[in-house]
Amino acid sequence: MIVKKIPDIYERLSLLATGAKFDVSCSPSFDRKNFSKKESFSKFGIHNTWTSDGRCVALLKVLLTNFCVNDCAYCINRKRNDIPRTVLKPEEFAKIAYEFYRKKQIEGVFLSSGIIGNPNKTMEMMVDTVKILRTKYQFKGYIHLKIIPDSDETAITEAITLADRVSINLELPTEKSLSLIAPEKRLLSIVNAIEKINKIIESKPIGAKSQTTQLIVGVTPDTDYQILKLSENLYRNNSRLKRVYYSAYIPVNDDPRLPQISKPPLLKEHRLYQADWLIRYYGFHTEEIVSDEKPYLDEKIDPKLDWALKNINLFPIEIQKASFETLLRVPGIGPTSAKRILKERKNTMLTLDGLKNLGVVIKRAKHFITINGKYYGNKNIIQNYRQNYLKDIQQYSLAI
Ligand code: SF4
Missing domain, CATH: 3.20.20.70 (Aldolase class I)
Known part of the structure; x- marks a missing residue:
């Protein structure tokens, strides 16, 4: 020393x-x-x-x-x-x-x-x-x-x-x-x-x-x-x-x-x-x-999107009715935008542009939600995600 x-x-x-x-x-x-x-x-x-x-x-x-x-x-x-x-x-x-x-x-x-x-x-x-x-x-x-x-x-x-x-x-x-x-x-x-x-x-x-x-x-x-x-x-x-x-x-x-x-x-x-x-x-x-069986995060995809794609049967959710906890599960919606959605929808019918103004990342969220029953996403991602979701994710700019 x-x-x-x-x-x-x-x-x-x-x-x-x-x-x-x-x-x-x-x-x-x-x-x-x-x-x-x-x-x-x-x-x-x-x-x-x-x-x-x-x-x-x-x-x-x-x-x-x-x-x-x-x-x-x-x-x-x-x-x-x-x-x-x-x-x-x-x-x-x-x-x-x-x-x-x-x-x-x-x-x-x-x-x-x-x-x-x-x-x-x-x-x-x-x-x-x-x-x-x-x-x-x-x-x-x-x-x-x-x-x-x-x-x-x-x-x-x-x-x-x-x-x-x-x-x-x-x-x-x-x-x-x-x-x-x-x-x-x-x-x-x-x-x-x-x-x-x-x-x-x-x-x-x-x-x-x-x-x-x-x-x-x-x-x-x-x-x-x-x-x-x-x-x-x-x-x-x-x-x-x-x-x-x-x-x-x-x-x-x-x-x-x-x-x-x-x-x-x-x-x-x-x-x-x-x-x-x-x-x-x-x-x-x-x-x-992650779990005992799958103990590592997939480094190619953010963990929330990974979860949503693996649980695709839970989507799309209706933005006008979903609970705070459910909104938080949508890729592109965070705690702040989820709170704004709850407040805003009491008085107005939400729209795609309106959600953008509330801070929702539309390019991600639109594949996982309906707005007053209308779906704006791409069902290919939803239906075929297991086969080639990474390719689709890149194509639709979902990855971060
Ligand atoms: S990390 Fe270990 S070796 Fe380094 S300063 Fe702390 S106690 Fe000492």
């Missing part, structure tokens, strides 16, 4: 920003286009990201340290890697974060860390850092704090009190995969921590209102069914779990336990997000999308 003293704080910050960039559990970050010195800002870990209420904010996203006692195969900071290591003391981080904030270069921080010493010591260092930021520097910006697995409840509670959002990463969906490539981590202990965090958030009127987690996808042979079933259970048991982030595996280490891939599985990540959305907002159960 290379341990050299790096007196320059910006050099250390830059190292710690590199170590943090693979964590997407505060939502994927991107560089702000109108930053005049974009490169230098991203070098120090300042990136734009979306907050839970839809605001685009510049966050300082760094690790407190890239030292780590663990040896997760996929991680650039794992202990066996010969990389320059460094640490920011709580006061150092708080001061520099406040300086960026005062100059309006950031609106918040996302603070994570490798494990230095032991989980509890690391969590306490992170809590101290944020405490200095909030009390000494009166920092009023957004704080997303990573919870270190296996740290004590006292430190976790303090972290929740000081932050706007917290997250703890599952990383992999099965105990077997964790023991293979992240041997110090235990799925059950992280799931228990998510539940504990949930209870603390629910019991506290101040501090973080929600939590998130991250799963790396495409690094182990776990199926989409295993991934989505775990997510569904987590959402069901934890009302404050806002999102599970799916992060396509990016190779950074040579390791025989890791797959050889030429590019990150971004389409898999995209389809998992779509399926997750169906579970959270459209009333789907995992087994309607």
Whole structure:
């Protein structure tokens, strides 16, 4: 391990920003286009990201340290890697974060860390850092704090009190995969921590209102069914779990336990997000999308359209009468347009153009609905979808 003293704080910050960039559990970050010195800002870990209420904010996203006692195969900071290591003391981080904030270069921080010493010591260092930021520097910006697995409840509670959002990463969906490539981590202990965090958030009127987690996808042979079933259970048991982030595996280490891939599985990540959305907002159960028998999402087609085509006997539905839940099952209709349809049809007879104005994606939806008894779609898609639905989908621009 290379341990050299790096007196320059910006050099250390830059190292710690590199170590943090693979964590997407505060939502994927991107560089702000109108930053005049974009490169230098991203070098120090300042990136734009979306907050839970839809605001685009510049966050300082760094690790407190890239030292780590663990040896997760996929991680650039794992202990066996010969990389320059460094640490920011709580006061150092708080001061520099406040300086960026005062100059309006950031609106918040996302603070994570490798494990230095032991989980509890690391969590306490992170809590101290944020405490200095909030009390000494009166920092009023957004704080997303990573919870270190296996740290004590006292430190976790303090972290929740000081932050706007917290997250703890599952990383992999099965105990077997964790023991293979992240041997110090235990799925059950992280799931228990998510539940504990949930209870603390629910019991506290101040501090973080929600939590998130991250799963790396495409690094182990776990199926989409295993991934989505775990997510569904987590959402069901934890009302404050806002999102599970799916992060396509990016190779950074040579390791025989890791797959050889030429590019990150971004389409898999995209389809998992779509399926997750169906579970959270459209009333789907995992087994309607994937199952033990068919455990992988079809990457060629979005999961809602896939479901509709496989359940074509349920369509077309009459738009003037269908319930909210049924409307949500129609490709091209989402929760917002479904609500608008319910409101609008109380007073008017709906039309094809009218549905367009309500936000319905007509080119998709028309094959699955009737409007006052009239069908505007193409029955070929309905009748022959099994034989050549992908060809038809391309022809009629249904795929996304
Ligand atoms: S615990 Fe694992 S994933 Fe986290 S910093 Fe250490 S080696 Fe990386």
